[in-house]
Structures are given as C-alpha cells and as structure tokens.
Amino acid sequence: MNQPASAYFMEERHDSNETHTLSVLVQNEPGVLARVIGLFSGRGYNIESLTVSETEAQKHVSRITIVTTGTPMVIQQIKHQLDRMVPVYRVVDMTLTGRSIERELAMVKLRGTGEHRIEALRMAEAFRARVIDATTESFVFEITGNSAKINQFIDLMRPLGLVEVSRTGVAAIGRGAEGM
Amino acid sequence: MTTAASDTSHDPNQMTGAAMIVRAMIDHGVKHIFGYPGGAVLPIYDELFMQQEHLQHILVRHEQGAGHAAEGYARSTGKPGVVLVTSGPGATNMVTPLADALMDSIPLVCITGQVPTHLIGNDAFQECDTVGITRPCTKHNWLVRDIKDLARVLHEAFYVATSGRPGPVVVDVPKDVQFATGTYHPPRKADVHVSYTPRLKGDAAQIRKAVALLAGAKRPIIYSGGGVINSGNEASKLLRELVEVTDFPITSTLMGLGAYPASGKNWLGMLGMHGTYEANMAMHDCDVMLCIGARFDDRITGRTDAFSPNSKKIHIDIDPSSINKNIRVDVPIIGDVASVLGDLLSVFKAEAKKPRIDPWWFEIGRWRARNSLAYKKNNDVILPQFAIQRLYEAVRGRDTYITTEVGQHQMWAAQFFGFEQPKRWMTSGGLGTMGYGLPAALGVQVAHPDSLVIDIAGDASVQMTMQEMSTAVQYELPIKIFILNNNHMGMVRQWQQLLHGNRLSHSYSEAMPDFVKLADAYGAVGFQVFKPADLDGAIMEMIKVKKPVLFDCRVASLENCFPMIPSGKAHNEMLLPAEANDETTAAAFAGGKALV
Numbered sequence: 001m002n003q004p005a006s007a008y009f010m011e012e013r014h015d016s017n018e019t020h021t022l023s024v025l026v027q028n029e030p031g032v033l034a035r036v037i038g039l040f041s042g043r044g045y046n047i048e049s050l051t052v053s054e055t056e057a058q059k060h061v062s063r064i065t066i067v068t069t070g071t072p073m074v075i076q077q078i079k080h081q082l083d084r085m086v087p088v089y090r091v092v093d094m095t096l097t098g099r100s101i102e103r104e105l106a107m108v109k110l111r112g113t114g115e116h117r118i119e120a121l122r123m124a125e126a127f128r129a130r131v132i133d134a135t136t137e138s139f140v141f142e143i144t145g146n147s148a149k150i151n152q153f154i155d156l157m158r159p160l161g162l163v164e165v166s167r168t169g170v171a172a173i174g175r176g177a178e179g180m
Numbered sequence: 181m182t183t184a185a186s187d188t189s190h191d192p193n194q195m196t197g198a199a200m201i202v203r204a205m206i207d208h209g210v211k212h213i214f215g216y217p218g219g220a221v222l223p224i225y226d227e228l229f230m231q232q233e234h235l236q237h238i239l240v241r242h243e244q245g246a247g248h249a250a251e252g253y254a255r256s257t258g259k260p261g262v263v264l265v266t267s268g269p270g271a272t273n274m275v276t277p278l279a280d281a282l283m284d285s286i287p288l289v290c291i292t293g294q295v296p297t298h299l300i301g302n303d304a305f306q307e308c309d310t311v312g313i314t315r316p317c318t319k320h321n322w323l324v325r326d327i328k329d330l331a332r333v334l335h336e337a338f339y340v341a342t343s344g345r346p347g348p349v350v351v352d353v354p355k356d357v358q359f360a361t362g363t364y365h366p367p368r369k370a371d372v373h374v375s376y377t378p379r380l381k382g383d384a385a386q387i388r389k390a391v392a393l394l395a396g397a398k399r400p401i402i403y404s405g406g407g408v409i410n411s412g413n414e415a416s417k418l419l420r421e422l423v424e425v426t427d428f429p430i431t432s433t434l435m436g437l438g439a440y441p442a443s444g445k446n447w448l449g450m451l452g453m454h455g456t457y458e459a460n461m462a463m464h465d466c467d468v469m470l471c472i473g474a475r476f477d478d479r480i481t482g483r484t485d486a487f488s489p490n491s492k493k494i495h496i497d498i499d500p501s502s503i504n505k506n507i508r509v510d511v512p513i514i515g516d517v518a519s520v521l522g523d524l525l526s527v528f529k530a531e532a533k534k535p536r537i538d539p540w541w542f543e544i545g546r547w548r549a550r551n552s553l554a555y556k557k558n559n560d561v562i563l564p565q566f567a568i569q570r571l572y573e574a575v576r577g578r579d580t581y582i583t584t585e586v587g588q589h590q591m592w593a594a595q596f597f598g599f600e601q602p603k604r605w606m607t608s609g610g611l612g613t614m615g616y617g618l619p620a621a622l623g624v625q626v627a628h629p630d631s632l633v634i635d636i637a638g639d640a641s642v643q644m645t646m647q648e649m650s651t652a653v654q655y656e657l658p659i660k661i662f663i664l665n666n667n668h669m670g671m672v673r674q675w676q677q678l679l680h681g682n683r684l685s686h687s688y689s690e691a692m693p694d695f696v697k698l699a700d701a702y703g704a705v706g707f708q709v710f711k712p713a714d715l716d717g718a719i720m721e722m723i724k725v726k727k728p729v730l731f732d733c734r735v736a737s738l739e740n741c742f743p744m745i746p747s748g749k750a751h752n753e754m755l756l757p758a759e760a761n762d763e764t765t766a767a768a769f770a771g772g773k774a775l776v
Contacts, residue, residue: 073508085320
C-alpha cells in the first residue's frame with residue numbers, strides 16, 4: 001500500500017462492477033432531471049444511459065430509466081440516494097426484478113453504392129430494421145431492440161459506409177400485469 | 181409604494197407574495213429570522229418593517245453569518261432556522277452555511293430574492309442561478325415563478341426542512357412574484373406530501389432481530405450520533421433508558437455529544453480520529469455494535485477494511501442512504517430514533533434479559549486506565565486542554581451552550597468539555613466550517629437570551645466571521661468568544677508536522693489583531709490572559725460581563741491534539757499522548773511513506 005501522506009484514507013476497493021437498469025418515477029417539476037444528473041455527477045456514479053419523458057401528464061409524473069454500473073454497494077447507494085430525493089416517488093431496480101424488458105431505438109445513417117447498399121439492406125432485413133429515409137447514395141435505418149442487438153447492427157454497418165448513429169437510450173418496463 | 185396588504189383588503193387571504201412569505205413564517209411559529217437586505221428582497225423587508233411585533237429580524241454583517249446563526253438557533257432549539265437574503269451575492273454567500281447544514285442535518289429555511297422573472301437568464305444585475313448553485317447543497321429547493329404556487333411551496337419548504345432527516349431548503353422568489361397579489365392559504369396538518377413521506381416506524385421483525393443480538397452480546401457497544409439529538413428530547417431520554425436497562429458501554433460521535441451525559445458511568449467519551457482510547461478499542465473489539473443515528477463517517481471508522489472486524493452491526497437511521505454506505509451492517513432499521521428506540525426498549529424489557537458483560541467492563545476498565553486524554557501540566561504556559569478544563573469547571577452547573585469553530589480547539593472542546601444535555605453543543609462536524617462558531621453563538625443567544633453562550637474558538641477560525649461581533653453588540657447578545665490563540669492554524673500545522681516533514685507552509689499567522697482593542701472597537705469587552713495562574717480569575721470575570729466578550733487566551737503554540745488514529749490505521753492502532761514522542765509519531769505515521 002504505497003500511498004502519499006494524506007488526511008483521508010485512500011482505499012482501493014476490489015468488488016467487481018455490475019450493470020443495473022433503474023426505473024425512477026418522479027414528479028415532473030422544473031429541475032428534476034438536473035437533480036438526478038447532479039446526484040450522479042456529484043457522487044461520482046456512472047450513467048451508461050438515461051432516458052426521461054413525461055408518462056402521466058395529468059399527474060405530472062415522469063419516468064426516468066437509468067442504466068448504471070458500480071459495485072453492489074454503490075448500486076444500493078444509488079437507489080437509496082435517488083429514493084430520498086424529494087420529488088422521487090419510487091425507484092425500482094429492473095435488473096433485480098429479473099422480469100423486465102429493455103428496448104432502445106436507433107437511427108443509423110449509411111452512405112454507399114453498389115454491393116455495400118445491397119449488403120446493408122440484407123442485414124437490415126435480418127435485424128428487422130426499417131428504411132426511413134433513402135437517397136441514391138444513402139439510407140437511414142430505424143432499429144429497435146435491446147442495446148446488444150443495436151450494438152451488433154452498428155458494428156455490421158461500419159464497413160458498409162456508416163456515417164452516424166442517433167440512439168434514444170434504454171427504456172425498460174416489467175413483464176406481466178403489474179405496474180411498478 | 182403602498183403596501184398590497186391594504187390594497188386588497190376584502191379577502192384577508194388576498195395578499196402580496198412578500199406578505200405571504202412573512203405570514204407563512206408566522207404561521208409556522210417562526211419568532212426570529214436572520215438576514216441581510218438587498219434589491220431583490222426589498223418588498224419582503226418592507227413587509228417585515230410593518231410586522232416587527234410578530235417577527236424579529238436580526239441584521240447580520242455578512243450572509244454567511246446569517247446562515248450559521250440560523251444553524252445555531254436551529255440546533256439549540258430543535259426548530260428550523262430561518263434566513264432571508266437577497267439575490268446574487270446574497271445567495272452565493274449562503275452557500276457555505278447551506279452545505280454545512282446539509283452535512284450536519286440541520287433544518288434551515290432560506291428565502292432568497294431573485295431578479296424579476298422576465299429578467300431571469302439575462303445576466304441581470306445581482307442575478308445568479310440560485311437554485312442551480314444551491315441544488316447540491318440543499319435537501320430541496322424551489323424557484324417560484326407564479327404567485328399561485330407561493331403559499332404551497334412555503335409550507336412545503338417548512339415540511340421538507342423539518343421532516344425525515346432534517347436539512348436546509350431554499351425558496352427563490354423573483355421580485356415580481358413578491359409584488360404580485362394572490363391567495364394565501366394557511367398550512368394544513370392534513371396535507372400529505374405527494375412524493376416525500378419518510379418512514380418513521382422501524383420494522384418490527386428487524387427490531388426483534390436487534391434485541392436478540394443485544395441480549396446475546398458478550399462485548400456490546402452503543403455508538404450514537406447526531407440523529408439522536410435531531411430526533412428530539414424523547415430520543416435522548418430513551419437512549420439513557422436503554423443504557424440503564426442494558427448496562428452497555430456507550431460512545432458518541434462529535435455531533436451526538438450530550439445525548440448521553442458525560443457524567444454517566446457507562447460513558448466512554450467520544451470515538452473516532454481524536455476520540456478516547458477506550459471508545460475506539462471497544463469499537464474495534466466489540467461483538468455487537470448498536471449504531472443509533474450516526475453514519476460511519478470516515479473520521480469515525482478509520483480504515484474501513486479493519487473497522488470493528490468481528491462484530492454484528494445494528495444500524496438505526498431515518499435515512500436509508502446512510503445504511504451500508506461505508507460499512508456493511510447486519511441489521512439495518514430504517515426509522516426515527518425515538519420511535520425505534522421506544523419499540524426496541526419495550527421488546528427488550530418484555531422478552532430479553534440484560535446479558536452478563538462483567539469481563540467486557542473489566543477490559544474497558546484497563547483501556548480507561550491508559551488515560552488517553554492525559555497531557556503534561558505546565559505552570560508557565562497555558563495548555564489549550566487545561567484552558568478548556570478550567571472553562572468547563574467554571575461554568576459547570578450553569579445553563580450553558582457551547583459552540584466551536586473548526587480545528588484543534590474543536591477537538592479539545594469535544595474531549596475536555598462534558599455535556600450533560602442534548603442541544604447544548606453546536607459544532608460544524610461534517611463540512612468542518614471555520615468561522616461557524618461565532619455566528620452560531622449569536623443564533624443560540626437569540627434563542628436563549630438568559631443562558632451563557634460560549635464559542636470555544638481558534639485564532640484563525642474566528643477571524644473568518646469576526647464581523648458578526650458588531651451584530652452581537654447591536655442586539656446586546658452577550659456571547660463569549662473564548663479564543664485559544666496559538667498563532668497558528670493548529671490542526672493544519674499538526675498535519676504538516678506529522679505528514680509533511682514539519683514544513684509549516686502558510687499555517688502561521690504573522691500578523692494578529694490585538695483582540696482586546698478589537699473588542700473595544702466593536703463596543704464589546706476584551707480579555708487577555710498569558711499565565712495559567714490568571715486563567716480562573718479571568719474566566720470568572722468573563723462570565724460576569726453582560727456584554728459580548730472576546731477572550732484572548734494565549735496558549736502553547738505547538739501543542740498537538742492526541743490521542744489520534746493516524747490515517748490509514750485502524751481503531752486499535754491509536755497514537756496516545758504518553759507515547760507520542762518524535763520517534764513513535766514518526767513510526768506511526770511513516771511505515772515507509774506508506775501512509776494515508
């Protein structure tokens with residue numbers, strides 16, 4: 001443990017990281033997203049993906065889906081820290097429930113002619129991606145799925161003339177009849 | 181300008197935003213507010229002018245002073261402290277007290293003025309993004325853009341500040357909203373907050389598990405914290421009863437001093453970096469730890485991977501995020517300390533017997549005998565520990581409140597001043613804010629005008645908020661500023677000596693004001709003492725003076741604060757004063773630069 005002299009205990013922790021998807025119901029008031037993001041940046045937590053949108057307009061309720069990584073202790077901290085925020089109604093760890101569906105939407109732009117175009121279309125069909133814009137030298141595909149599927153699709157598109165990608169981030173919902 | 185209260189007199193609940201703010205404070209039982217006027221709060225000050233008989237405003241000399249004064253007021257009364265400051269610099273000067281109150285869980289309601297709504301975002305004069313700046317240092321904050329929301333937000337602010345784990349809140353009110361007229365509604369008890377409803381009652385099954393652990397303990401310890409004090413006097417009463425029923429040893433954090441009396445036979449003294457040997461050894465060697473309203477802070481635990489390695493840990497806290505943050509516990513109980521302790525005690529009394537722990541007390545007795553707070557007597561120079569002991573002896577039995585600044589003097593005060601009651605000890609624990617003690621003493625004195633209020637201060641800290649002496653004189657608040665003057669930033673110097681090769685980089689004050697003349701200049705009273713023999717007499721005189729006092733107590737300049745857990749070490753690796761010569765200190769702190 002060769003460390004410089006300091007007023008703080010500098011320990012290394014060796015627990016392995018886990019990735020969790022959290023669904024957070026919040027009161028849709030000004031600054032609520034800034035609060036959530038500020039919590040993550042201020043306390044040094046990771047955000048892999050964050051999506052937010054109002055889901056119940058009359059009740060001013062928004063749903064935030066956050067994908068984060070950390071040690072089990074950190075993940076637990078994140079959930080407690082979110083839960084104690086004044087405008088937060090509920091926090092559910094979708095990964096722990098083990099019964100959630102996660103989806104992401106991506107729009108993928110390609111430029112190319114000839115063989116590459118045909119190959120791209122064939123791949124798109126296999127991944128059930130739709131063409132939502134086309135010119136004589138480009139396509140924009142729309143693809144939905146879990147993040148791994150989208151990553152795979154993008155990797156396949158890269159040698160075929162990938163220009164750019166726009167992704168929504170992950171939205172998650174539980175299986176079965178119950179709400180969160 | 182005519183006041184809106186008279187403009188719209190048909191319906192008594194029709195009033196301006198400014199009037200609503202004052203009315204809401206009165207409805208929430210606020211008697212005193214601390215503040216400083218400015219352009220963006222003039223309508224509220226106008227309203228205060230007209231309602232002086234209901235609400236006393238204390239004019240400070242710097243907004244930071246208002247914040248700390250409100251903290252002292254809150255901590256010594258259990259009621260929220262209320263602050264009123266203007267936009268821009270008024271708000272940014274409040275940032276330090278807000279952060280301080282958040283760390284130490286102190287309820288503050290801070291009203292800030294804001295530029296008119298149509299100018300927000302325009303870089304207007306004295307504009308700043310108050311809610312943005314204060315978001316991470318408040319429990320919650322609001323910018324009220326519409327008069328229709330103001331009454332609700334004000335009541336919500338008092339609710340959020342005082343419920344669950346208390347904390348500071350900010351309500352930012354643009355000037356046009358202060359002028360606008362709307363309908364006020366009084367606070368309603370039945371209103372339930374839509375999303376913030378902290379849990380107060382502990383889970384019965386968890387409490388049963390805790391009782392089983394306590395009843396089976398051979399080497400138990402109770403480790404209590406500021407949460408006991410925040411929970412209210414009932415919590416302290418129940419804590420004392422628990423100690424009596426179980427006969428367990430008890431230690432406390434800096435913030436929790438006074439919840440259990442220092443004269444109690446089960447008291448081990450404070451724990452942590454500068455805690456007593458017996459408290460830290462008992463923490464390390466215990467088999468069952470009952471943590472009540474404390475948060476396993478890094479000054480408490482020492483090295484976390486060697487923290488109390490063989491104990492089962494029970495943790496009572498109202499804030500779920502305190503559980504398992506630094507230290508993994510076996511039986512977490514979420515709830516209010518008073519409620520949980522009440523339930524725990526009734527289960528214990530009904531179903532358990534106090535375990536026999538005589539061998540444990542014998543072991544603790546041996547640790548106590550090491551006398552870890554001992555220091556070498558000196559007849560020529562006043563030692564800071566001695567000064568605090570003499571002060572304590574002089575005020576014993578009096579109705580006394582103590583505040584402190586931050587540094588060595590703070591630790592010595594915690595070690596050598598015995599607290600018998602909760603809410604008598606006001607100190608900046610989490611944030612460690614130098615300059616806290618003097619304005620905090622002001623706030624305490626406002627709340628307790630007939631009590632003896634002493635700020636145990638250091639010469640460096642006290643100069644950070646010295647201007648508030650003027651406030652003390654203006655409001656005839658006879659606070660006593662007891663300065664342990666060693667010409668250094670003592671704790672910084674101690675760390676430099678122990679960790680940085682004694683290179684005293686900028687920790688010595690070349691120039692020092694003449695505190696006696698300074699007191700005189702403010703219209704206060706000054707004392708100066710150099711010799712141990714003169715100390716008692718001067719302290720007695722200080723107590724008799726019915727005016728604010730600056731007491732310049734010249735103490736040994738290079739004294740170190742012991743005992744101490746060197747950082748990176750565990751509770752059982754304390755450095756004791758008797759052993760702290762140059763060699764052992766070097767050894768404890770070195771380990772081949774492997775030090776943390």
